[in-house]
Every structure is written in structure tokens, then in C-alpha cells.
Amino acid sequence: MVLNNSIPVVAIDGPSASGKGTVAQLVAKTLGFHYLDSGALYRLVALKALQTGVRPADEIKLVEIALNLDAVFKGEEIYLDNTRVTEKIRTEECGKMASQLASYPRVREALIVRQRSFRQSPGLVTDGRDMGSVIFPDAILKVFLTASPEARAERRYKQLIEKGINANIADLQRDILKRDERDSSRSVAPLRQNTDARLLDTTSLSILQAQNSVLEWYREYCANERV
Ligand code: C5P
Numbered sequence: 001m002v003l004n005n006s007i008p009v010v011a012i013d014g015p016s017a018s019g020k021g022t023v024a025q026l027v028a029k030t031l032g033f034h035y036l037d038s039g040a041l042y043r044l045v046a047l048k049a050l051q052t053g054v055r056p057a058d059e060i061k062l063v064e065i066a067l068n069l070d071a072v073f074k075g076e077e078i079y080l081d082n083t084r085v086t087e088k089i090r091t092e093e094c095g096k097m098a099s100q101l102a103s104y105p106r107v108r109e110a111l112i113v114r115q116r117s118f119r120q121s122p123g124l125v126t127d128g129r130d131m132g133s134v135i136f137p138d139a140i141l142k143v144f145l146t147a148s149p150e151a152r153a154e155r156r157y158k159q160l161i162e163k164g165i166n167a168n169i170a171d172l173q174r175d176i177l178k179r180d181e182r183d184s185s186r187s188v189a190p191l192r193q194n195t196d197a198r199l200l201d202t203t204s205l206s207i208l209q210a211q212n213s214v215l216e217w218y219r220e221y222c223a224n225e226r227v
Pocket of ligand 1: 016017038039040042043095098099100102127128129130131179183
């Protein structure tokens with residue numbers, strides 16, 4: 001696969017509910033870059049599977065869904081088969097199914113070209129689990145953004161309450177740890193900090209501070225390139 005490395009990519013990987021999506025979106029906005037939420041693609045495959053009664057064990061059907069996914073990203077809205085599913089893919093049910101099907105190498109492969117097609121001028125900020133390691137190995141900046149499980153559960157709790165959805169912090173923390181375990185222990189593209197990724201622990205950082213750290217690293221890279 002030929003990679004178009006003239007278009008810069010900032011890859012932000014990390015565990016569930018770490019805030020990487022929010023930070024990535026803000027960084028993309030500040031830089032005027034495109035944004036790809038790669039987790040949304042796995043969640044869309046999960047939603048389609050749930051809608052059509054495909055079980056998590058049915059790898060062949062899941063690959064088919066991933067290859068033929070009719071998904072459109074329009075600004076902050078996400079469409080599946082011409083229907084708006086922006087909030088629908090955020091349920092714990094979809095997240096769990098996404099994490100299960102993401103362990104199949106062929107499902108991951110089926111989504112590679114689609115993910116790389118988001119690399120468009122003037123640049124891309126993307127978040128996920130394997131953006132820096134597999135999808136965009138030539139990203140100019142790779143960040144592993146994380147936070148303690150307690151902080152992540154609390155953030156997810158606040159998000160849900162704000163949306164008027166009932167939640168329980170202990171349950172959320174248990175789900176987060178379960179998802180971490182599944183995402184970290186799979187054989188393909190496991191969740192981990194790669195040696196070329198910079199660690200950003202946001203446990204005691206605000207969104208703004210986290211965003212500024214990434215922007216500072218990006219500017220450092222640009223300054224070094226000019227030398
Ligand atoms: O990031 P988010 O929680 O929306 O992702 C949902 C699931 O999709 C994750 O738990 C993970 O298993 C999977 N995923 C992945 N690789 C990515 C993005 C997400 O395996 N690049």
C-alpha cells in the first residue's frame with residue numbers, strides 16, 4: 001500500500017472514554033484539518049449487525065457488513081443507510097459489540113482503505129486504537145492519550161447524565177475495564193502505547209490543557225521540520 005505522506009496526520013490512540021475523541025476534534029478544528037473517529041466505523045458495523053441480527057461470532061457476515069458499509073460522515077453527523085445514527089452508535093450495546101467484532105483481523109482489514117481515504121489535504125487528525133501503529137504508521141505526531149479508569153468512568157458518567165441518560169459510576173468503571181482488557185489482549189492491533197507515541201495522561205488535565213499539549217507537540221514538529 002502506497003501511503004501519501006505529503007499530507008500530515010496526527011494520530012491519537014487510547015482507551016475508551018479517555019477523552020481522545022474530544023481532544024482530537026478540537027485539535028482538528030484548530031488546525032483546520034479533517035477529522036476521523038475510527039471507533040465510529042467499528043460502531044457502525046456493530047449497529048448494522050445488531051439491526052440485522054448478525055451475532056458477534058459470525059465473522060463472515062461481519063466482514064461482509066464492514067466491506068459494504070453505507071456510512072456517511074457529514075460534519076458532526078453520522079449516517080448509516082441514509083439514516084442519522086449519530087447518537088445511536090454511542091450506546092454501551094454498540095460499544096460492546098464493536099469491541100467484540102474489532103478482534104477479527106478480517107473485519108479490521110475490511111475497514112483499512114476506508115480509513116485511509118480520510119487522509120485529505122490540508123491534513124487529518126484521527127483517533128482510535130491503531131491509528132499510529134497500523135493505519136497511519138507515517139503520522140507526523142502519534143499520541144497515546146489516557147486517563148485513570150476512575151477519571152474515565154467519571155467523565156463518561158457526566159456525559160450520560162448531561163444527555164439525560166441514567167448511569168451508575170461503578171457499572172461504567174467495570175465496563176471500561178472489561179473493554180480495556182478485550183482491546184488490549186487481542187492479537188491484532190491491540191491497544192497499547194507504541195514506542196514512537198508520546199504519552200498524554202489526562203487524569204488531572206482539563207480538555208483545554210490536553211488539547212494544548214497536542215498542539216504544542218505539533219508545533220514543535222513543524223518548527224523542527226523548518227530547520
Ligand atoms: O473509540 P470507541 O470506544 O468508539 O471504539 C469502539 C470500539 O471499536 C473499541 O472498543 C475498539 O474495540 C474498537 N476500535 C478498534 N480500533 C480503532 C477504533 C476502535 O479496535 N481504531
